[in-house]
Amino acid sequence: MRHVRRVPDTAEFHLRRGLHLRHRGLHLRHRGLSLLCAGLLWTAALAAQGDPELDARLKTLENELRCLVCQNQTLAESNAPLAEDLRKEVRELAVAGKSNDDIRAYLVARYGDFVLYKPPVKATTYVLWFGPFVLLAAGVAVWVTVLRRRARMPADETLGDAAAATDGAAVSRARALLDE
Numbered sequence: 001m002r003h004v005r006r007v008p009d010t011a012e013f014h015l016r017r018g019l020h021l022r023h024r025g026l027h028l029r030h031r032g033l034s035l036l037c038a039g040l041l042w043t044a045a046l047a048a049q050g051d052p053e054l055d056a057r058l059k060t061l062e063n064e065l066r067c068l069v070c071q072n073q074t075l076a077e078s079n080a081p082l083a084e085d086l087r088k089e090v091r092e093l094a095v096a097g098k099s100n101d102d103i104r105a106y107l108v109a110r111y112g113d114f115v116l117y118k119p120p121v122k123a124t125t126y127v128l129w130f131g132p133f134v135l136l137a138a139g140v141a142v143w144v145t146v147l148r149r150r151a152r153m154p155a156d157e158t159l160g161d162a163a164a165a166t167d168g169a170a171v172s173r174a175r176a177l178l179d180e
Contacts, residue, residue, distance in 0.1 A: 054094060061090055061100055065107065066117045074117050 059076060067078035075083050093103045104116065113119040121129050
């Protein structure tokens with residue numbers, strides 16, 4: 001038996017052909033969008049990759065600056081939102097052509113010497129730099145003084161006024177209780 005191919009009428013033929021062309025147009029549009037997205041992602045990847053010298057410079061700066069929220073972490077170590085904002089600000093200043101000293105000066109003018117992880121030694125930071133050593137020296141001096149006074153006391157004075165007030169009978173009674 002021979003297969004007879006049915007020839008569609010003209011309206012049906014054009015309708016099918018039109019749908020086919022429309023489908024092909026959608027396919028081309030999707031391909032174009034895909035290429036556009038790929039190009040944008042590639043451009044973004046190149047921009048994110050950036051300049052290795054700038055990244056190293058920023059990392060050095062971030063290690064020299066203190067996170068204002070965490071206070072005991074550098075800007076590079078902190079995950080606080082303010083630290084992220086400061087890192088962005090430092091990056092913008094560096095990209096704008098500011099030197100490391102200019103960036104530090106800008107941040108010190110805005111936040112004070114506290115923003116520097118190692119603040120400079122000057123009149124306003126003497127307490128910060130030398131305060132712990134002064135307190136340590138004062139503590140050692142008090143400790144030595146107390147030890148010397150105890151060494152000079154006779155053995156009777158070390159027991160205090162309570163032992164002097166007790167009589168010999170009370171002491172012998174306490175010893176007898178302890179011996180039992």
